Amino acid sequence: MIISLDQVKPNCSAKIVTIDGGWSFRQKISQLGLHIGDEITLVRGGPFGGPLLISYNSAFVAIGRRMAQKIIVKVRHNGEKENQAKS
Known part of the structure; x- marks a missing residue:
């Protein structure tokens, strides 16, 4: 599912598109x-409506919601990465 970063739910992983x-x-x-x-x-x-805390590459960064609206991501569903590796 492709959405803006501000719509991602906590503890979900995504890839920046x-x-x-x-x-x-x-x-x-x-x-x-x-x-x-x-x-x-x-x-x-x-x-x-405060900033979002994201992690990547062992780092943490806070991003304002207006900035997050401009970052488009593909949400990775649980197990998606593992299933692709088995294919």
């Missing part, structure tokens, strides 16, 4: 270490 927005926004996301193709996990969503 695309990053919408202008050059400066994509540059800022890149400086955070996030790139297309990266596997990320939403650790928790901030209450009352």
